Amino acid sequence: MNAWIGTLIALCALAVSAVTAYVQHRARKREKLAAEVTAYFHRTSEFAKIKLPDGTIRQAGYHLVVWNHGPASAEQVDLEVKDVRGGAVELADSPQDEFPLLRLDKGARYPVPWIPVADAHRGARRFTVHVRWQDGNGTQERILPMRRGQTNV
Template sequence: MATWLGLVVAMAALLVSALTAYVAYRHRREDVQTARVTAYFHWNVAFAKVSLGDGQEPVQVGYNLVVWNQGPASALRVGLVIMDTDGRVVDLAGVDEDEFPLDRLDGGGRYPVQFAARDKRYHGVRRYQAKLTWTDGNGRHEHVVPLRKGQTSL
Protein backbone atom coordinates (compact mmCIF):
# COMPACT_ATOMS: atom_id res chain seq x y z
CA MET A 1 0.00 0.00 0.00
CA ALA A 2 2.82 2.44 0.85
CA THR A 3 4.49 1.73 -2.51
CA TRP A 4 1.22 2.46 -4.29
CA LEU A 5 0.81 5.77 -2.44
CA GLY A 6 4.42 6.73 -3.20
CA LEU A 7 3.86 6.03 -6.88
CA VAL A 8 0.73 8.22 -6.96
CA VAL A 9 2.57 11.09 -5.22
CA ALA A 10 5.51 10.77 -7.63
CA MET A 11 3.16 10.81 -10.65
CA ALA A 12 1.35 13.88 -9.29
CA ALA A 13 4.68 15.67 -8.78
CA LEU A 14 5.74 14.77 -12.31
CA LEU A 15 2.44 16.08 -13.71
CA VAL A 16 2.78 19.38 -11.79
CA SER A 17 6.38 19.76 -13.02
CA ALA A 18 5.38 19.10 -16.63
CA LEU A 19 2.47 21.54 -16.40
CA THR A 20 4.69 24.23 -14.87
CA ALA A 21 7.28 23.75 -17.63
CA TYR A 22 4.59 24.00 -20.30
CA VAL A 23 3.13 27.21 -18.84
CA ALA A 24 6.62 28.76 -18.59
CA TYR A 25 7.31 27.77 -22.20
CA ARG A 26 4.04 29.35 -23.39
CA HIS A 27 4.71 32.61 -21.50
CA ARG A 28 8.24 32.83 -22.90
CA ARG A 29 6.99 32.12 -26.42
CA GLU A 30 4.32 34.84 -26.10
CA ASP A 31 6.91 37.31 -24.81
CA VAL A 32 9.27 36.60 -27.70
CA GLN A 33 6.45 37.05 -30.23
CA THR A 34 5.20 40.31 -28.69
CA ALA A 35 5.56 43.74 -30.25
CA ARG A 36 4.81 46.60 -27.82
CA VAL A 37 4.02 49.63 -29.96
CA THR A 38 3.65 53.07 -28.41
CA ALA A 39 4.04 56.70 -29.47
CA TYR A 40 5.54 59.81 -27.91
CA PHE A 41 6.40 63.39 -28.79
CA HIS A 42 10.06 64.20 -29.38
CA TRP A 43 10.97 67.85 -28.96
CA ASN A 44 13.29 69.09 -31.70
CA VAL A 45 15.92 71.65 -30.79
CA ALA A 46 15.70 73.23 -34.24
CA PHE A 47 12.39 73.93 -35.96
CA ALA A 48 11.55 72.38 -39.32
CA LYS A 49 9.23 73.97 -41.89
CA VAL A 50 6.37 71.81 -43.11
CA SER A 51 4.13 72.69 -46.02
CA LEU A 52 0.42 72.42 -45.23
CA GLY A 53 -0.46 72.32 -48.92
CA ASP A 54 -3.24 74.17 -50.73
CA GLY A 55 -1.09 77.31 -50.99
CA GLN A 56 -0.95 77.85 -47.23
CA GLU A 57 2.15 79.25 -45.59
CA PRO A 58 4.52 76.58 -44.25
CA VAL A 59 4.44 76.16 -40.47
CA GLN A 60 7.34 75.66 -38.12
CA VAL A 61 7.33 72.27 -36.43
CA GLY A 62 8.99 71.77 -33.08
CA TYR A 63 7.87 68.18 -32.47
CA ASN A 64 8.10 64.82 -34.08
CA LEU A 65 5.64 62.12 -33.18
CA VAL A 66 7.65 58.93 -32.83
CA VAL A 67 6.04 55.50 -33.20
CA TRP A 68 8.19 53.08 -31.18
CA ASN A 69 8.16 49.29 -31.00
CA GLN A 70 9.48 48.49 -27.53
CA GLY A 71 8.98 44.75 -27.89
CA PRO A 72 11.37 42.10 -29.17
CA ALA A 73 9.17 40.99 -32.09
CA SER A 74 8.38 42.83 -35.30
CA ALA A 75 5.09 44.71 -35.53
CA LEU A 76 3.36 44.26 -38.88
CA ARG A 77 0.81 46.55 -40.55
CA VAL A 78 1.33 49.31 -37.96
CA GLY A 79 -1.50 51.81 -38.20
CA LEU A 80 -1.56 55.32 -36.72
CA VAL A 81 -4.51 57.67 -36.32
CA ILE A 82 -4.10 60.97 -34.46
CA MET A 83 -7.16 62.30 -32.69
CA ASP A 84 -7.91 65.35 -30.59
CA THR A 85 -9.23 64.90 -27.06
CA ASP A 86 -12.80 64.78 -28.40
CA GLY A 87 -11.97 61.87 -30.72
CA ARG A 88 -11.91 63.84 -34.00
CA VAL A 89 -9.26 62.68 -36.46
CA VAL A 90 -6.41 65.15 -36.99
CA ASP A 91 -4.88 65.20 -40.47
CA LEU A 92 -1.09 65.61 -40.36
CA ALA A 93 0.61 67.48 -43.20
CA GLY A 94 3.85 65.53 -42.82
CA VAL A 95 2.18 62.15 -43.41
CA ASP A 96 1.45 60.88 -46.90
CA GLU A 97 -1.89 59.17 -47.57
CA ASP A 98 -0.28 55.78 -48.13
CA GLU A 99 2.36 56.05 -45.39
CA PHE A 100 0.34 54.11 -42.83
CA PRO A 101 -0.03 51.29 -42.14
CA LEU A 102 3.70 50.62 -42.04
CA ASP A 103 4.50 47.20 -43.42
CA ARG A 104 6.93 46.38 -40.62
CA LEU A 105 8.48 47.99 -37.54
CA ASP A 106 11.15 45.75 -36.04
CA GLY A 107 11.73 45.35 -32.31
CA GLY A 108 13.36 48.50 -30.94
CA GLY A 109 12.52 50.37 -34.15
CA ARG A 110 11.33 53.99 -34.14
CA TYR A 111 9.49 55.83 -36.89
CA PRO A 112 9.38 59.65 -36.60
CA VAL A 113 6.66 61.80 -38.17
CA GLN A 114 6.77 65.60 -38.28
CA PHE A 115 3.79 66.77 -36.25
CA ALA A 116 1.98 69.52 -38.16
CA ALA A 117 -1.81 69.51 -38.31
CA ARG A 118 -3.27 70.74 -41.61
CA ASP A 119 -6.19 72.37 -39.79
CA LYS A 120 -4.99 75.63 -38.19
CA ARG A 121 -7.39 75.25 -35.25
CA TYR A 122 -4.99 72.61 -33.92
CA HIS A 123 -1.95 74.90 -33.98
CA GLY A 124 -1.05 75.53 -30.36
CA VAL A 125 -3.06 72.54 -29.06
CA ARG A 126 -0.99 70.41 -26.67
CA ARG A 127 -3.11 67.29 -26.02
CA TYR A 128 -3.86 64.54 -28.50
CA GLN A 129 -4.43 60.79 -28.67
CA ALA A 130 -2.64 58.29 -30.90
CA LYS A 131 -4.59 55.20 -31.88
CA LEU A 132 -2.10 52.49 -32.79
CA THR A 133 -2.93 49.16 -34.39
CA TRP A 134 -0.56 46.33 -35.29
CA THR A 135 -0.22 42.59 -35.69
CA ASP A 136 2.46 40.41 -34.11
CA GLY A 137 2.95 36.71 -33.33
CA ASN A 138 0.13 36.90 -30.76
CA GLY A 139 -2.50 38.42 -33.07
CA ARG A 140 -3.95 41.87 -33.73
CA HIS A 141 -3.65 44.68 -31.18
CA GLU A 142 -5.05 48.17 -30.66
CA HIS A 143 -3.71 50.70 -28.20
CA VAL A 144 -4.67 54.34 -27.54
CA VAL A 145 -1.89 56.52 -26.14
CA PRO A 146 -2.63 59.93 -24.62
CA LEU A 147 -0.08 62.50 -25.81
CA ARG A 148 0.92 65.90 -24.50
CA LYS A 149 3.42 68.26 -26.07
CA GLY A 150 6.20 69.31 -23.74
CA GLN A 151 9.95 69.63 -23.84
CA THR A 152 10.77 65.93 -23.66
CA SER A 153 13.13 63.57 -25.39
CA LEU A 154 13.47 59.79 -24.98
Protein backbone atom coordinates (compact mmCIF):
# COMPACT_ATOMS: atom_id res chain seq x y z
CA MET A 1 0.00 0.00 0.00
CA ASN A 2 2.85 2.43 0.81
CA ALA A 3 4.36 1.80 -2.63
CA TRP A 4 1.09 2.87 -4.30
CA ILE A 5 0.90 6.04 -2.22
CA GLY A 6 4.54 6.84 -3.02
CA THR A 7 3.91 6.27 -6.73
CA LEU A 8 0.78 8.43 -6.64
CA ILE A 9 2.64 11.25 -4.90
CA ALA A 10 5.48 11.03 -7.44
CA LEU A 11 3.02 11.16 -10.35
CA CYS A 12 1.27 14.20 -8.84
CA ALA A 13 4.63 15.94 -8.39
CA LEU A 14 5.54 15.15 -12.00
CA ALA A 15 2.20 16.56 -13.22
CA VAL A 16 2.64 19.75 -11.17
CA SER A 17 6.19 20.17 -12.53
CA ALA A 18 4.99 19.70 -16.12
CA VAL A 19 2.17 22.23 -15.71
CA THR A 20 4.53 24.74 -14.06
CA ALA A 21 7.06 24.36 -16.88
CA TYR A 22 4.33 24.87 -19.50
CA VAL A 23 2.97 27.98 -17.75
CA GLN A 24 6.45 29.49 -17.46
CA HIS A 25 7.19 28.73 -21.13
CA ARG A 26 3.95 30.48 -22.19
CA ALA A 27 4.71 33.48 -19.95
CA ARG A 28 8.21 33.89 -21.45
CA LYS A 29 6.79 33.60 -24.95
CA ARG A 30 4.15 36.28 -24.19
CA GLU A 31 6.83 38.59 -22.76
CA LYS A 32 8.95 38.27 -25.93
CA LEU A 33 5.96 39.14 -28.12
CA ALA A 34 4.87 42.12 -26.01
CA ALA A 35 5.34 45.77 -26.85
CA GLU A 36 5.20 48.18 -23.92
CA VAL A 37 3.91 51.47 -25.27
CA THR A 38 3.65 54.48 -23.02
CA ALA A 39 3.57 58.26 -23.37
CA TYR A 40 5.13 61.09 -21.40
CA PHE A 41 5.65 64.84 -21.53
CA HIS A 42 9.17 65.96 -22.40
CA ARG A 43 10.01 69.54 -21.52
CA THR A 44 12.34 71.11 -24.04
CA SER A 45 15.23 73.17 -22.67
CA GLU A 46 14.39 75.89 -25.19
CA PHE A 47 11.17 76.43 -27.05
CA ALA A 48 11.07 74.38 -30.24
CA LYS A 49 9.97 76.39 -33.25
CA ILE A 50 7.35 74.41 -35.15
CA LYS A 51 6.15 75.33 -38.62
CA LEU A 52 2.50 74.31 -38.88
CA PRO A 53 0.95 73.07 -42.14
CA ASP A 54 -0.63 76.50 -42.73
CA GLY A 55 2.83 78.13 -42.56
CA THR A 56 2.40 79.64 -39.09
CA ILE A 57 5.40 79.37 -36.76
CA ARG A 58 4.54 78.37 -33.16
CA GLN A 59 6.70 77.53 -30.19
CA ALA A 60 6.38 74.32 -28.19
CA GLY A 61 7.81 74.01 -24.68
CA TYR A 62 6.76 70.37 -24.42
CA HIS A 63 6.55 67.33 -26.61
CA LEU A 64 4.18 64.45 -25.99
CA VAL A 65 6.43 61.45 -26.60
CA VAL A 66 5.08 58.00 -27.47
CA TRP A 67 7.64 55.37 -26.46
CA ASN A 68 7.82 51.62 -27.01
CA HIS A 69 10.09 50.25 -24.30
CA GLY A 70 9.05 46.61 -24.72
CA PRO A 71 10.97 43.78 -26.36
CA ALA A 72 8.74 43.61 -29.48
CA SER A 73 7.49 46.04 -32.11
CA ALA A 74 4.12 47.73 -31.78
CA GLU A 75 1.89 48.13 -34.81
CA GLN A 76 -1.11 50.34 -35.49
CA VAL A 77 -0.18 52.62 -32.57
CA ASP A 78 -3.06 55.01 -31.96
CA LEU A 79 -2.98 58.01 -29.66
CA GLU A 80 -5.87 60.03 -28.31
CA VAL A 81 -5.53 62.92 -25.85
CA LYS A 82 -8.45 64.06 -23.67
CA ASP A 83 -8.87 66.88 -21.19
CA VAL A 84 -10.11 66.36 -17.62
CA ARG A 85 -13.75 66.52 -18.77
CA GLY A 86 -13.19 63.86 -21.43
CA GLY A 87 -13.14 66.24 -24.41
CA ALA A 88 -10.72 65.56 -27.25
CA VAL A 89 -7.56 67.68 -27.33
CA GLU A 90 -6.50 68.51 -30.87
CA LEU A 91 -2.81 69.24 -31.40
CA ALA A 92 -1.87 71.78 -34.08
CA ASP A 93 1.08 69.82 -35.48
CA SER A 94 -0.70 66.45 -35.50
CA PRO A 95 -2.99 66.09 -38.54
CA GLN A 96 -5.90 63.65 -38.49
CA ASP A 97 -4.02 61.08 -40.60
CA GLU A 98 -0.85 61.01 -38.43
CA PHE A 99 -2.18 58.23 -36.21
CA PRO A 100 -2.25 55.29 -36.12
CA LEU A 101 1.47 54.82 -36.66
CA LEU A 102 2.09 51.74 -38.77
CA ARG A 103 5.00 50.54 -36.61
CA LEU A 104 6.94 51.61 -33.54
CA ASP A 105 10.00 49.41 -33.06
CA LYS A 106 11.54 48.40 -29.74
CA GLY A 107 13.09 51.45 -28.07
CA ALA A 108 11.59 53.90 -30.58
CA ARG A 109 10.25 57.26 -29.45
CA TYR A 110 7.83 59.39 -31.46
CA PRO A 111 7.62 63.04 -30.31
CA VAL A 112 4.57 65.19 -31.05
CA PRO A 113 4.93 68.94 -30.35
CA TRP A 114 2.52 69.97 -27.58
CA ILE A 115 0.62 72.80 -29.26
CA PRO A 116 -3.10 72.48 -28.42
CA VAL A 117 -5.43 74.11 -30.93
CA ALA A 118 -8.06 75.24 -28.40
CA ASP A 119 -7.07 78.18 -26.18
CA ALA A 120 -8.70 76.45 -23.18
CA HIS A 121 -6.16 73.61 -23.37
CA ARG A 122 -3.02 75.74 -23.66
CA GLY A 123 -2.71 76.56 -19.95
CA ALA A 124 -4.16 73.29 -18.67
CA ARG A 125 -1.92 70.87 -16.82
CA ARG A 126 -3.91 67.62 -16.56
CA PHE A 127 -4.82 65.34 -19.45
CA THR A 128 -5.54 61.69 -20.15
CA VAL A 129 -3.74 59.89 -22.94
CA HIS A 130 -5.27 56.77 -24.49
CA VAL A 131 -2.71 54.61 -26.30
CA ARG A 132 -3.75 51.54 -28.31
CA TRP A 133 -1.50 49.17 -30.25
CA GLN A 134 -1.16 45.66 -31.58
CA ASP A 135 1.69 43.32 -30.76
CA GLY A 136 2.30 39.57 -30.86
CA ASN A 137 -0.23 39.12 -28.04
CA GLY A 138 -3.11 40.96 -29.76
CA THR A 139 -4.60 44.40 -29.21
CA GLN A 140 -3.40 46.30 -26.14
CA GLU A 141 -4.58 49.53 -24.53
CA ARG A 142 -3.20 51.81 -21.86
CA ILE A 143 -4.88 54.84 -20.28
CA LEU A 144 -2.36 57.26 -18.82
CA PRO A 145 -3.17 60.19 -16.55
CA MET A 146 -0.73 62.97 -17.46
CA ARG A 147 0.33 66.19 -15.78
CA ARG A 148 2.35 68.79 -17.62
CA GLY A 149 4.95 70.47 -15.41
CA GLN A 150 8.59 71.15 -14.70
CA THR A 151 10.57 67.94 -15.23
CA ASN A 152 14.20 69.08 -15.15
CA VAL A 153 14.41 70.13 -11.49
